[in-house]
Amino acid sequence: MDALTTKPSPDANRRQRTDLLLVYPPWPVLDDRAMLQNSLPPLGILSVAAHAESKGYSVHVIDVHGERADEETVRQRIREHRPRFIGISVLTNMCVPAHRLARISKEESPDCVVVAGGVHAEAMPDRMLRNSAIDCVVRGDGEEPMIAIMEGLDFKSIDGISYREGQFVVHNKARQLLMDLDRFPFPAYHLVDFANYFPPVGSYRDLPAINMLMTRGCPGKCTFCNSARTTLRARNAHQVVAQIKHLREVYGIRQIMFYDDTFTVLKKTCLEFCAALAAEKLDVSWVAYVRGDCFSDDLAAAMRKAGCHQVLMGIETGSEQIALRIGKPIARERYMEAVAIAHRNGLEVRGSFIIGNMGETWQTMMETLNFAIELDVDLFQLSVSTPYPGTALYKEAREAGTLKECSWYEFGQGKVLVEQPQITDEEIYRFERYAFRKFYLRPIVAVRMLRRLTRWRHVRDYFVTAMILLLGRHKKNDSRNWESWKGLREEDYLDLPITEPESVPLTYQLRQAQ
Ligand code: B12
Ligand code: SF4
Known part of the structure; x- marks a missing residue:
């Protein structure tokens, strides 16, 4: 599918459709560490969201990980919002569910432009673009390129993105880094539900x-x-x-x-x-x-x-x-x-x-x-x-x-x-x-832990952690919501015959504007 031909005009059906839907994929960890996984708001997409809102675009966020949303919930939300642009954030551990989310996006909102960003997509843009459901990869800071894409600029003219041209992936030059972070608004925390988040064991008072x-x-x-x-x-x-x-x-x-x-x-x-x-x-x-x-x-x-x-x-x-x-x-x-x-x-x-x-x-x-x-x-x-x-x-x-x-x-x-x-x-x-x-298992550590207990939740945290780390006992992460994201195979989503480069670039090199 050619990304350039699927791009709708920025003002089309603005009232009915959400301009930008940003998705944070799940990491349905399968082993005992599931119980120890903390979950916090995804600041990367919330920063992209805040910037888009400041430019007048309507934005919705699905934190699939934080909300523990299943596939059907995600599909419904996409149908409801009919977004013109869908942005997916990709860390390495969640990259296979990210591929699936891109597919779901195109199935539920066929004319939307799907954009992937985040540190894994940036390191492996060719691999991401082997999935025909992904139109473009943003490398590095996402705030400005996302706006350029939504404004309908030709992909050729947008620094810091990679996209397909026929059987080839084109990597535009890196974007000039914005040194003054104050030019970006603070993350759009209002787009997520704080009730879904909890910090790491032992790290909060x-x-x-x-x-x-x-x-x-x-x-x-x-x-x-x-x-x-x-x-x-x-x-x-x-x-x-x-x-x-x-x-x-x-x-x-x-x-x-x-x-x-x-x-x-x-x-x-x-x-x-x-x-x-x-x-x-x-x-x-x-x-x-x-x-x-x-x-x-x-x-x-x-x-x-x-x-x-x-x-x-x-x-x-x-x-x-x-x-x-x-x-x-x-x-x-x-x-x-x-x-x-x-x-x-x-x-x-x-x-x-x-x-x-x-x-x-x-x-x-x-x-x-x-x-x-x-x-x-x-x-x-x-x-x-x-x-x-x-x-x-x-x-x-x-x-x-x-x-x-x-x-x-x-x-x-x-x-x-x-x-x-x-x-x-x-x-x-x-x-x-x-x-x-x-x-x-040293007395001094136990004494310190007891001193740190200021709420019941700390007691629960320590009990669960001790069961897992010290006694090796754990309950599997058996939430039914995770089933749809588990055990997916990356190769099932890589449907385009694109040859990936042999070279292995480093993140900092990728971010240096030539
Ligand atoms: C805070 C943090 C966490 C927090 C919160 C995570 C969250 N919900 O955001 C917690 C503690 C929960 C966490 C957990 C983990 N983390 Co962490 N974390 C970070 C940290 C320190 C900051 C993330 C952040 O807020 N960055 C700031 C924002 C502004 O940057 P950003 O997210 O990269 O987003 C920008 C661009 O990438 C881009 N972008 C991102 N997404 C998208 C999407 C679109 C559509 C577009 C256009 C652009 C775009 O635009 C954004 C704004 O400019 C980073 C290191 C770092 N400095 O980034 C590690 C980092 C992301 N974590 C990492 C890892 C490994 C993990 C864990 C796997 C560790 C573990 N074993 O538990 C888990 C995985 C969690 C999960 N849900 O899957 C690695 C990821 C490496 C990789 N290649 O995937 C990093 C990079 C650290 C490292 N070692 O280098 N993490
Ligand atoms: S480069 Fe080293 S010091 Fe810097 S964030 Fe990574 S681990 Fe920490």
């Missing part, structure tokens, strides 16, 4: 909670991360505080989860934000990510004063050799200092670690566990190294031919997906179980 960003991008170079080397941009700190005030007043929000890649990397902006938030006395608790080498006493003190109660620190490994290998060679002493800074300023530390990295052995994983205990982090988060398209890790594994045959559903940081001669999958899984028990 109050409810209701919501996620926010003050910055985009990260100067870090971590091989496993799509944000590596992406351009850092920030909003005005005072505007972020005004937004929090609005969320507090209108929705009663009591907890903010800042998901900036590194909240403290722009020290001046961070200090300005903390001072402005503290002055407002909004009684809102919050958490944020910090890097061990972007943290200091004055920052920690200002954050605490402004209501921050926990920092999330990506420590990743206790082995210096692995730290070098994953592109995050921060010295162990620096982490010791960073954790001490947090603690002496009254902030909890949620330490995030990765096992199964390239070159990992039982010995290096033990160094990681021992380091977590020595650091005395309050919460210990452990993931299995996952090679996401667009990362240096994926490139390395693809080029070495060590990527296992697996479905995209499995890209959830709980499965071993790269073959390594020096370690078996079973050793990695065994270590994971061992590490959780060793870390959490």
